[in-house]
Amino acid sequence: MKTKIAIVSNVVATQMMVEALNQRAHGVPGIGLIYGDPGLGKTTATAWLVNRCDGIYIRATSGMTLAQLLRQIVKELSGPDIYTREAMLNYIIEHMAIHNRPLFIDEADYLLNDKNTLEIVRDIHDLTNCPVVLIGMESVRRKLQRHRQFYNRISEWLEFQPTQREDLQIIVNAVIEPTLTIQDDLLSQLLSDTDGEVRRIITGLSKIEAFAMANGLTSIDLQQWGSKEFFLKKA
Template sequence: MKNVVAPVKNVVAAQDAFDNLCNRSLGVPGIGLIHGETGYGKTTAVTYLFNQVNGIYVRALSADTPSSLLGRVMGELGAQPMARTARMVDYILEHMSMYERPLFIDEADYLMDDVKLLETVRDLYDCTEVPVVLIGMDQIARRISTRRQFFNRISEWVEFKPADLEDVQIAADAMLDDGIGIDVDLLDELRRQAKGEMRTIAIGLDKIERLAKANELDCVTLAHWGSQPFKNNR
């Protein structure tokens, strides 16, 4: 399969939201939130985004402190963590501002239980006004609403939803090698079994493509596929 990010609805929505953050009007806050259940393609979409803009990408961890999170940001900037948190903040602020590098924080749910972590991220935004994008699970939107100072700085909200049949078709058209097609009934069965999860859909498309190549098929149908699973379960 082709190594591309398919322009499904979730990806397009994330791109539009990020463009809005970068081109926002004076006075509009520049923090965005991308949230949804696992498997819907959040990390893939965000990886695509930050690669396009030379962004800074880190994952929050359950044991994070402001110092450990800032240390990983330093690493993404090509620098060694420093002993003093304040010095790391100054270094990061300088580089975010000078090079206008947006900050993307995945697994941002882990920030919600630590006020100091949230305040550290808020400081990075307030002092630079460079876009900050948080990526979290489906409950993060509710949890973050209780942190009013942070909540009020979010201007773009994107909820990743299950892929529909049109998304599966878009993914197939973008990802499959040229000359290989999939009948709509098989695409819909893939959508149904995957429950809209893009991760599972990608696995299924890869398996279908392998079947097509092994049997020299131009178009794979539901009859060709049979009852085999799209994803092997242990």
């Protein structure tokens, strides 16, 4: 399989959302929210966009403390070792403001249990005027409503949608070698079985390509694929 980003509808919408944050009118807050079910490609789309806009990408983890979050941001800014939270915050605010680099925090659900951490993220936004984008699960929008001061600063939001048939063909063109043709009936079955989850689609396409190569096929349809599974299903 080829390693290439598929510019599907969700990716285009992500780019448009961040452009809207960068070009927002004076006085409009610059916090964005990307949310949706797992496996829809949120992290992949964000990583692609971060590289294009020289953004700062942070992946929150379970149990991440405020100090750990600040330290990761300083590291992404190529900053020195700093040992106090106040000094780290000052460094982040100064350097983000100078270079106007947007901040992306993936797996943001992990931060919602610590009000102080959210307040610091809000401070970074307010004091730098740089876009801040949170990426999380479908429930993150509802959970953020408990934090009114933060929630009211969200001016752009995007719910990732399951892959549609047109997007599936874009994914196929991006990752499958051009020497292999996957017929429509097999692609339709793959889309149905995966419920449009990009992660499972990629897994299924990998299985299809491997099977075709092992059997010397340059074209494969549903009959040739048979009843094999595209991915590990629930027992």
